[in-house]
Structure formats: C-alpha cells, structure tokens
Amino acid sequence: MDDLSTIRSEALGAVAAAADLGALDAVRVAALGKKGSVTGLMKTLGGLAPDARREFGARVNQLKSEIEAALEARKASLGASALADRLAAEKVDVSLPTRPDFANWGQGTLHPIGQVMDELAAIFGEMGFAWAEGPDIEDDWHNFTALNIPPDHPARQMQDTFYLPPRADGTPMVLRTHTSPVQARTMLDKAVQKMLADGGSLRVIVPGRTFRLDSDATHTPMFHQVEGLVIDRTTHMGHLKGCLVDFCRAFFEVDEFPIRFRPSYFPFTEPSAELDIGCSWKDGELRIGAGDSWLEILGCGMVHPRAIANCGLDPAVYQGFAFGMGIDRIAMLKYGIPDLRSFFDSDLRWLRHYGFSALEWPSLTQGLGR
Structure with a gap:
C-alpha cells in the first residue's frame, strides 16, 4: 500500500510539473507504459492470494484511472496554452501599411x-x-x-x-x-x-x-x-x-x-x-x-x-x-x-x-x- 501512495504522489506531481506535451508524454510512459510503475504493480497481482488480489487490483485500477484523468486534464491545459502562444506569435496587424512588394501586385480584375x-x-x-x-x-x-x-x-x-x-x-x-x-x-x-x-x-x-x-x-x-x-x-x-x-x-x-x-x-x-x-x-x-x-x-x-x-x-x-x-x-x-x-x-x-x-x-x- 505504501508503494501505491508513493507512486500516486510521484506521478501526479510529475504530471503537474510537466512543462510541455513532450514532458507530459514522458510522464505517461513512466507510469503507464510497458515498464511503467503502475504496470509493474499490475504484474505482481499473480502472486497474491485471491482476496488480497481482488482488493489490491481494485486499488491499482483506481490509481491508474486517477493518473489517466490527470494526464488528460494537463494535456488539455498545455494544448490550450500552446495554441494561445502560437496565435500570439502568428498574429497579423491588419492596420499596418501595405508592404512595398504588395503594392506591385496591381489591382485585381473581374473574370x-x-x-x-x-x-x-x-x-x-x-x-x-x-x-x-x-x-x-x-x-x-x-x-x-x-x-x-x-x-x-x-x-x-x-x-x-x-x-x-x-x-x-x-x-x-x-x-x-x-x-x-x-x-x-x-x-x-x-x-x-x-x-x-x-x-x-x-x-x-x-x-x-x-x-x-x-x-x-x-x-x-x-x-x-x-x-x-x-x-x-x-x-x-x-x-x-x-x-x-x-x-x-x-x-x-x-x-x-x-x-x-x-x-x-x-x-x-x-x-x-x-x-x-x-x-x-x-x-x-x-x-x-x-x-x-x-x-x-x-x-x-x-x-x-x-x-x-x-x-x-x-x-x-x-x-x-x-x-x-x-x-x-x-x-x-x-x-x-x-x-x-x-x-x-x-x-x-x-x-x-x-x-x-x-x-x-x-x-x-x-x-x-x-
């Protein structure tokens, strides 16, 4: 049970600290990947008695769900921030004067x-x-x-x-x-x-x-x-x-x-x-x-x-x-x-x-x- 608490606090803390989508994906792999900490806990279920396996499996599944929810929430937040930064970087000031090269394009015509x-x-x-x-x-x-x-x-x-x-x-x-x-x-x-x-x-x-x-x-x-x-x-x-x-x-x-x-x-x-x-x-x-x-x-x-x-x-x-x-x-x-x-x-x-x-x-x- 101590392992569950430790993994929960470390994983949720890493999710909150992820600065970008790349870092967030690394946290996901560390917790839920094939060699992740939560996946490792799931592999230990086979060696437990039936009653203990049932109780411990339920707690591991709950932990997995919490981490997945935190990942999705953080992904949405980082995505919104990335989009806002991109829009701010790519914005065009339409009130600026026409560039000289645009002026040489000439007036459009009707087909x-x-x-x-x-x-x-x-x-x-x-x-x-x-x-x-x-x-x-x-x-x-x-x-x-x-x-x-x-x-x-x-x-x-x-x-x-x-x-x-x-x-x-x-x-x-x-x-x-x-x-x-x-x-x-x-x-x-x-x-x-x-x-x-x-x-x-x-x-x-x-x-x-x-x-x-x-x-x-x-x-x-x-x-x-x-x-x-x-x-x-x-x-x-x-x-x-x-x-x-x-x-x-x-x-x-x-x-x-x-x-x-x-x-x-x-x-x-x-x-x-x-x-x-x-x-x-x-x-x-x-x-x-x-x-x-x-x-x-x-x-x-x-x-x-x-x-x-x-x-x-x-x-x-x-x-x-x-x-x-x-x-x-x-x-x-x-x-x-x-x-x-x-x-x-x-x-x-x-x-x-x-x-x-x-x-x-x-x-x-x-x-x-x-």
Whole structure:
C-alpha cells in the first residue's frame, strides 16, 4: 500500500510539473507504459492470494484511472496554452501599411464570365427580365421529366450526365445538365402561378453552372449557361425573335447584325429553332458581323405544351418562349478567347489580360431600340 501512495504522489506531481506535451508524454510512459510503475504493480497481482488480489487490483485500477484523468486534464491545459502562444506569435496587424512588394501586385480584375453575367443582367434587365437561380444538384424529374425529355433520350445516358447516389426514397439525382430545371421550378411556384392567373407575365433569366461529360477546346465538364423564359397568355414566336435580335445587337454592340433562325428540335420547345449570327474568317481569325459565314450561338423555341402542363399550368391558357446559350461560348466570341479551358486555369497572366476593372459597369443599350 505504501508503494501505491508513493507512486500516486510521484506521478501526479510529475504530471503537474510537466512543462510541455513532450514532458507530459514522458510522464505517461513512466507510469503507464510497458515498464511503467503502475504496470509493474499490475504484474505482481499473480502472486497474491485471491482476496488480497481482488482488493489490491481494485486499488491499482483506481490509481491508474486517477493518473489517466490527470494526464488528460494537463494535456488539455498545455494544448490550450500552446495554441494561445502560437496565435500570439502568428498574429497579423491588419492596420499596418501595405508592404512595398504588395503594392506591385496591381489591382485585381473581374473574370470574363462574371463580366458577361453583368452584361446579361443589364441587357435582359432592360427588357423586364428578373434574375432566378436554382440548385446545382437536381433530381431526375426537374432536370428531365418535367421538361418533356423522355426516358430513352440520349441526354439521359451516362456518357452525357453526371449521376449521383439517389435519395433515400430512391429518387435519381444528377448534376444538372442545363439551367432549364429552374424554369420548371419557377413555373411550379405558387406565387408565380397566382401572378399569371391574375393576368401577369413571367420573365426570368437563369444564369448558372451546368455539368456534362465533355472536355476539349470548346467544352469543359463544368460550364455556364443562361436560360430565358417568358410565360403569359399572348406571347408568340415573333416576340421571341424580337427579344433575341435585340439581345444580339446589344451584346455584340453591332446595330446592323445579320441574324437568322433555323428550324431545330428540342424536347422542351415546339416549334424550336437555333439562332445563327453572321461572321467571316480571314487569315484564320473569326470576325463577328456581316460576312459570308454563319455561327450558331443559342437554341430557342416556344415552350412545349407538355412542359407547361407538367409544371402545373394549363397549356390551353398559357404559352411562352424559352432560350438558352452558353455564357462561356459568347464570352469567347465577344472577347476573342480561343480556348474554353483557359477560363478555369487560374492563370494570373491570363486574368490580367482578359479581366475587367471591378468598377467597369456595362453600359449596353445599343441595339435595344430604347
């Protein structure tokens, strides 16, 4: 019993005196390690009578628990002190003047994608469109079914879509392949449906990230799109054409801008069209505007009656148009960026060359006829 008292007082005293975590670990090894003092006591139990072994074993276990508790408490205290010392040593005085070498870094710039999003907001805002957003991770119904995309459509295949683990109820989940699911979510909104029932008009643009299994100079697995949607009782194809013609002239800042619409097919619009803009190639350089060639930049059409019905509206009462385009693509065309992959390289030299001043607000009213 005297050994127990001696070991207890020595061990607890050493724990209290440990100046750092290294010293504390040495105390732990000396008391509880394979050759430690407490471990040595445990080894003597085999030579005791049963009653004495039971009593002495209980006291040794109690001593072991006391030492372990003291070690944990001291470890927490030393850890807190070490963290406080580190924070004090590494603190930065943010009120200090900028260092001379920092001043040579220059002013930061806006990424071209952010700039083009600002331009889209300015142009379509002039036309009365509101900004809408939605989740990047979508369920299969909003991404495909609500938009009249049948189960056997190629867009649903694994080579085009990033599929995620399903929800607990078995609902398939995907990284959205386009921003069109937000159109469905907007039409399903009860406040929007009431507004339409009261004779209002829905006008939204939906910029955001989208994901598809594709990668080359003009495609990346993650890219940006913008969708436009108008729903009311009287909108027709002529309104769609006028809206997009005004947009192209304003965005590319060309008044006399050759534009044509070609018949096409999309599951969620009928009739559907693709919009081409005039261009020319000279000495390997693409020039936007009057020329002898055409370049497709977006798809559009009247919203399919099934898509309207899937979203809780009566297609016999409501109609509208929709369009979608790649933000990265139109940024490349407008600002002469040859490779889409450069958008995501985080190369400061590229950003300094193609970036925009943070105070450069787009003033794009040319071509809007206002």
